[in-house]
Amino acid sequence: MQQLSGPHLPDPEARYGPFPQPPLGAGHLSVEYAPEPSAVRDARAQVRRQLEGWGLAERGEVADVAELLVGELATNALVHAESRFRLTLFAAHGVLRCEVADRERRVPRVLEAGTGESGRGMFLVDALAQRWGCHRDGPGKTVWFELGTCGSDGCGRRQP
Numbered sequence: 001m002q003q004l005s006g007p008h009l010p011d012p013e014a015r016y017g018p019f020p021q022p023p024l025g026a027g028h029l030s031v032e033y034a035p036e037p038s039a040v041r042d043a044r045a046q047v048r049r050q051l052e053g054w055g056l057a058e059r060g061e062v063a064d065v066a067e068l069l070v071g072e073l074a075t076n077a078l079v080h081a082e083s084r085f086r087l088t089l090f091a092a093h094g095v096l097r098c099e100v101a102d103r104e105r106r107v108p109r110v111l112e113a114g115t116g117e118s119g120r121g122m123f124l125v126d127a128l129a130q131r132w133g134c135h136r137d138g139p140g141k142t143v144w145f146e147l148g149t150c151g152s153d154g155c156g157r158r159q160p
Contacts, residue, residue: 027050027054027089027090027091027092028088028089028090028091029046029050029087029088029089030086030087030088030089031043031046031086031087031088032084032085032086032087033074033084033085033086033087034084035078035081035082035083035084035085036078037078039074039078039085040071040074040075040078043070043071043074043087043100044067044070044071044074046087047063047066047067047070047087047089047098048063048067050089051063051066051091051096054091056091056096056149062096062147062148062149065128065129065147066096066098066147068124068128069098069124069125069128069129069145070087070098070100072121072122072124072125073098073100073121073125073143073145074087074100075121076100076102076108076121076122076143077100077102077104080102080104080106081102081103081104081140083102083103083104083140084102084103085100085101085102086099086100086101086102087099087100088100088101091149094148094149094150095130095146095147095148095149096146096147096148096149097144097145097146098144098145098146098147099142099143099144100142100143100144101137101140101141101142101143102140102141103139103140104140104141105136105139105140105141106141107134107136107141108121108122108134108143109122110122110123110125110126111123125143125145128147129145129146129147130145130146130147130148131145131146132144132145132146
């Protein structure tokens with residue numbers, strides 16, 4: 001696994017690396033999507049439905065932010081990997097973890113939010129997620145982010 005560090009790169013700490021299975025009693029969902037434009041809309045809708053089912057849709061902005069960021073990661077998978085992608089959600093211990101796995105090995109970078117038509121997806125992930133990262137697995141990679149779900153002030157916000 002390549003370790004990265006520095007501003008605007010994935011969190012290199014091993015404890016936030018691959019998350020192979022949810023803790024006992026956690027919510028878990030994994031869905032694979034075909035590489036077609038409707039997949040982004042479908043993935044966003046799936047996030048909303050699943051968070052409603054877990055009772056997390058009423059927790060502040062969690063569902064809205066999760067939908068937005070999953071949409072960005074799914075769009076990146078379609079545009080850059082041009083292959084099937086897998087959306088995986090885990091919810092446990094006050095944390096929602098969303099992962100999008102695709103067949104592209106290039107690690108995403110955060111670009112400054114400019115006036116261009118693209119390139120702002122990872123800027124949004126970096127700005128809104130509590131933590132995010134990327135790990136390579138097999139022929140591709142998994143990009144993930146975490147949001148707090150505890151509903152208190154500061155929960156889910158990036159820690160200084």
